Amino acid sequence: MKEKRKWWIPFVNRTLDFVLTSFCPICGGQVFKDGYSYVCQDCLDTLAWVRGTRCKLCGIPMAGMDFQGLTxxxxxxxxxxxxxxxxxxxxxxRARGLIHDIKYHGARMILRDMPSWVERSEGFREYLEGTVLVPVPLHRRRLGKRGFNQSEWIAQAFRKALGPSVEVIHALIRRKNTPSQTELDRNQRKANVKNAFALVRKNHLRKKDRIMLVDDVFTTGATLNACAEVLKENGFQQVSVATLGHG
Ligand SMILES: [Zn+2]
Ligand SMILES: [Zn+2]
Known part of the structure; x- marks a missing residue:
């Protein structure tokens, strides 16, 4: 059965942000803030956290495979x-609801749980350590409309959770205001983001940097790949990607 989305929670939580209680965006239950607070622990336990063997390029779990390097x-x-x-x-x-609240309702407070998310994701801290986080950019027109870039929020949340071993650099711009990828199939997605990105002229990246592209969701990888292409063409050798969700 489809769970009823509690559309009011992001709005109420934004108002309650300064007091000691909020509502779990998944179950609607009351959560008392104790450091890890926006999504209740019971609901966090039910998310499909990636554990064990996974695809080298997108991170999705691969059952029954126990060797490295497989895609x-x-x-x-x-x-x-x-x-x-x-x-x-x-x-x-449930995960879809969380991402939706962040992306379309501006519920940035959900990302304050990031330290506990990182701990729940086996090896994720080590994966990010020592990298330069580069958020996937929005076109300036879309940014103007939405008011924020969720990928930038996620990159900042990673940085806060990881500490000074990582930094966030806005090295890319989106020069084509491409339509949303949501309704597109694999080939259309690829065509849609072709040549959509460019390197910021004064971007502060160093050629030896280990670059970590950050986005909210990995679907086919087309958007992240278009970003990686720009970086590789400009001589950056080490480019990896990190997302919250896959699907
Ligand atoms: Zn809950
Ligand atoms: Zn994969």
């Missing part, structure tokens, strides 16, 4: 140019 069928279909990829959880309905 899933989806990634084998793409000509992905980045070296590695990780995601924190597989997108099922």
């Amino acid at each position: 899933c069928a989806g990634c084998r279909d793409e000509n992905l140019l980045f070296d590695r990829g990780r995601c924190m959880f597989v997108m099922e309905e």
Whole structure:
């Protein structure tokens, strides 16, 4: 049965942000803030956190495989140019709701739980350590409309959770205001983001940097790949990707 989305929670939580209680965006239950507070622990336990063997390029779990370096069928279909990829959880309905609240309702407070998310994601801290986080940019017109870039929020949340071993650099711009990828199939997605990105002229990246592209969700990898292509063409050798969800 489809869970009823509690549309009011992001709005109420934004108002309650300064007091000691809020509502879990998944179950609607009251949560008392204790440091890890926005999503209740019971609901966090039910998210499909990635554990064990996973695809090297997108991070999706691969059951029954116990050797390294393997890629899933989806990634084998793409000509992905980045070296590695990780995601924190597989997108099922609850995770989809969380991402939706962040992206479309501006519920940035959900990302304050990031330290506990990182701990729940086996090896994720080590994966991010020492990298330069580069958020996937929005076109300035879309940014103007939405008021924020969720990928930038996620990159900042990673940085806060990781500490000074990582930094965030806005090295890319989106020069084509491409339509949303949501309704597009694999090939349309690829065509849609072709040449959509460019390097910021004064970007502060160093050629030896280990670059970590950050986005909210990995679907086919087309957007992240278009970003990786720009970086690789400009001589950056080490490019990986990190997302919250996969699906
Ligand atoms: Zn809950
Ligand atoms: Zn994959």
